[in-house]
Amino acid sequence: EADIYQTPRYLVIGTGKKITLECSQTMGHDKMYWYQQDPGMELHLIHYSYGVNSTEKGDLSSESTVSRIRTEHFPLTLESARPSHTSQYLCASRETGTGVNTEAFFGQGTRLTVV
């Protein structure tokens, strides 16, 4: 089992609410990622971080924001949720190391429904 945790697993929230999806890893990985995935579809990178105080937007435009104040913690925030934000959000981390051939570890995901 990977030591990367996401909370909550499921969230149903009303339009306009502010939400924060939590992601924590205990493996000491520098690289962390947020992917968005609609059911049965491919993953789209929305945010990534190479380390503390380093965050970048991914390939898929997202209204969410992220922060990386501590190595182990990479929360994602939506200031004002909308029904179009309904999706599954997957957090992942990866060892930096000296080599490039490393695997990613994923959390269990947060399934967000905005009503």
Next chain:
Amino acid sequence: SQQGEEDPQALSIQEGENATMNCSYKTSINNLQWYRQNSGRGLVHLILIRSNEREKHSGRLRVTLDTSKKSSSLLITASRAADTASYFCAMDTGRRALTFGSGTRLQVQP
């Protein structure tokens, strides 16, 4: 998909049969990885094949890579009902993050 295509999109087989999934990608890679995702869950890493490797085995899994054709295949031998899941290839180009294919949904009938 702009990242990678997998074929077939869905596959239904009987327990004991072999399952083959194919992945095609568009850019040069350092390695290609395969992941499994049970319904509504996160992804779990299965196997990694480097760009200078042509074939790799792990238990009932066999992966091939043809960099000249920019394609890979994942073979699961003697499938079990517990293998039912979605399978994704992921390309590591050395930039930013892994990019994922469109996935193959495998259903293994008991």
